[in-house]
Amino acid sequence: MAYSNKVLDHYNHPRNVGSLDKNDPNVGTGMVGAPECGDVMKLQVRVNPETGIIEEAKFKTFGCGSAIASSSLATEWLHGKSVDEALAIKNTDIVNELSLPPVKIHCSVLAEDAIKAAIADYKKKAGTKSDSVAAQ
Amino acid sequence: MKLPIYMDNHATTPVDPRVFEVMKPYFTEHFGNAASRNHSFGWEAEEAVEKARKQIAELIGAAAKEIVFTSGATESNNLALKGAAEMYAEKGNHIITVATEHKAILDTCKHLEKHGIRVTYLPVKQDGLVDLDMLRDAITDKTILISVMYANNEIGVIQPVTEIGKIAHERGVLFHSDAVQAVGKVPVNVLKDNIDIMSLTAHKLYGPKGVGALYVRRKSPRVQLAAQMDGGGHERGMRSGTLNVPGIAGFGEACEIARREMPEESARLRALRDKLRAKLESELDQVYINGTMESRLPHNLNISFAYVEGESLLMGINDVAVSSGSACTSATLEPSYVLKALGAGDDLAHSSIRFGLGRFNTEEEVDYVGDKVVDVVKKLRELSPLYEMAKEGIDLTKVAWTAH
Numbered sequence: 085m086a087y088s089n090k091v092l093d094h095y096n097h098p099r100n101v102g103s104l105d106k107n108d109p110n111v112g113t114g115m116v117g118a119p120e121c122g123d124v125m126k127l128q129v130r131v132n133p134e135t136g137i138i139e140e141a142k143f144k145t146f147g148c149g150s151a152i153a154s155s156s157l158a159t160e161w162l163h164g165k166s167v168d169e170a171l172a173i174k175n176t177d178i179v180n181e182l183s184l185p186p187v188k189i190h191c192s193v194l195a196e197d198a199i200k201a202a203i204a205d206y207k208k209k210a211g212t213k214s215d216s217v218a219a220q
Numbered sequence: 221m222k223l224p225i226y227m228d229n230h231a232t233t234p235v236d237p238r239v240f241e242v243m244k245p246y247f248t249e250h251f252g253n254a255a256s257r258n259h260s261f262g263w264e265a266e267e268a269v270e271k272a273r274k275q276i277a278e279l280i281g282a283a284a285k286e287i288v289f290t291s292g293a294t295e296s297n298n299l300a301l302k303g304a305a306e307m308y309a310e311k312g313n314h315i316i317t318v319a320t321e322h323k324a325i326l327d328t329c330k331h332l333e334k335h336g337i338r339v340t341y342l343p344v345k346q347d348g349l350v351d352l353d354m355l356r357d358a359i360t361d362k363t364i365l366i367s368v369m370y371a372n373n374e375i376g377v378i379q380p381v382t383e384i385g386k387i388a389h390e391r392g393v394l395f396h397s398d399a400v401q402a403v404g405k406v407p408v409n410v411l412k413d414n415i416d417i418m419s420l421t422a423h424k425l426y427g428p429k430g431v432g433a434l435y436v437r438r439k440s441p442r443v444q445l446a447a448q449m450d451g452g453g454h455e456r457g458m459r460s461g462t463l464n465v466p467g468i469a470g471f472g473e474a475c476e477i478a479r480r481e482m483p484e485e486s487a488r489l490r491a492l493r494d495k496l497r498a499k500l501e502s503e504l505d506q507v508y509i510n511g512t513m514e515s516r517l518p519h520n521l522n523i524s525f526a527y528v529e530g531e532s533l534l535m536g537i538n539d540v541a542v543s544s545g546s547a548c549t550s551a552t553l554e555p556s557y558v559l560k561a562l563g564a565g566d567d568l569a570h571s572s573i574r575f576g577l578g579r580f581n582t583e584e585e586v587d588y589v590g591d592k593v594v595d596v597v598k599k600l601r602e603l604s605p606l607y608e609m610a611k612e613g614i615d616l617t618k619v620a621w622t623a624h
Contacts, residue, residue: 095536
């Protein structure tokens with residue numbers, strides 16, 4: 085299969101590889117996929133609680149080149165976005181940007197799922213936090 | 221050293237230049253039809269075909285008359301299974317084969333199942349080999365054929381064919397073996413190995429594509445197969461169709477070269493394969509060999525790099541042609557059924573790479589490939605959340621994954 089130049093670029097120079105402290109209350113972690121399916125993505129965001137802006141995003145991915153590129157691109161896009169803007173990222177945006185062929189669309193779906201899971205995790209933590217504040 | 225490097229010799233091999241030289245005149249100058257009995261053009265073609273038949277027979281310990289030419293191993297396998305099922309229908313309707321066979325066997329069996337044949341698909345042990353006790357137990361008085369490959373195309377394991385053939389013969393059952401990966405690479409002898417029907421192809425042993433053969437035993441027992449194609453009654457009535465004379469001449473020469481050079485070539489490839497294995501195992505942790513090393517083709521290495529997905533690994537070594545059992549590299553998006561049959565888990569199937577060394581690989585190439593694979597695996601593990609989790613001591617089998 086021929087890969088697009090953008091997929092190759094992300095594969096050869098993945099952006100924002102790494103991990104954030106998952107116990108940090110401002111960090112949301114999303115882990116999607118399964119080893120037996122051949123892809124697992126871990127995507128993390130650090131949100132500024134004052135502004136609601138994503139200040140840092142990191143990923144690690146076990147998967148094919150298109151899965152690596154999709155998650156790498158996602159972290160790039162997440163930087164500087166608000167939580168709500170992040171939730172508006174669609175898998176089709178990733179497909180278009182990376183020119184993914186039909187057999188690789190599931191990689192972009194997984195990246196969208198990872199974003200949603202990371203934001204949900206952050207919101208859950210933030211929610212717990214404000215609940216506990218309210219309870220005091 | 222020239223790039224890209226070809227190390228996928230289980231898929232196909234290049235035609236040896238010596239083979240190509242032998243083939244050339246039969247395209248243009250000696251173009252006759254081997255079935256033309258009344259002029260010199262036909263006689264020349266027939267002579268070339270009969271010479272090749274002898275060369276092929278000699279490599280496998282058969283008689284020339286026992287070689288039936290086909291278009292390749294897929295056709296040979298179809299003819300063996302369908303031809304035997306049809307010919308011996310009165311004797312029984314049961315065939316035994318193995319879960320790790322090539323699709324040309326498995327899909328032919330699926331077809332036969334739709335036509336009243338009962339098929340037993342034996343599992344393999346974790347080392348990739350057939351359990352002989354299970355085989356014995358599977359035989360019934362309706363069993364007409366046992367079909368077990370000589371050597372596996374993915375993991376290179378060599379089945380205990382001699383014992384399988386012995387078990388078959390004790391019960392009066394025919395034994396067919398798909399030997400495309402083994403012939404020309406390891407000593408194969410149909411008499412010693414108790415094989416009654418055997419599939420071969422030229423392009424796996426440095427001959428051309430589009431020509432294969434079926435060995436069909438003529439005595440003790442005399443095997444008969446119902447032809448699967450109607451026509452001029454060529455090849456003792458078992459396979460009609462004008463013979464591919466240049467291809468057959470090349471097939472013969474390829475077998476002759478293989479027979480002459482096998483001892484030296486297999487020792488050389490084994491040493492290179494073992495060097496590659498030692499390099500990967502010494503510089504990387506968590507690598508797993510798929511299939512036994514005790515009974516294996518000398519030029520095969522199938523290895524899983526845990527926590528790294530196969531297609532992404534292939535992408536990183538894009539100037540090396542190898543193949544992977546990863547779903548992402550298959551047309552069906554399923555990981556290798558052969559590796560799954562070993563029971564190692566789908567994740568290791570996704571992480572597997574098959575190296576198939578061949579006649580034209582050099583030590584320099586093997587060193588280059590080894591270095592490159594080590595680099596890329598290390599890089600991808602830095603990217604792998606699974607490797608990170610494993611390092612943290614998390615048991616990945618206990619994680620609640622979101623399968624998709």
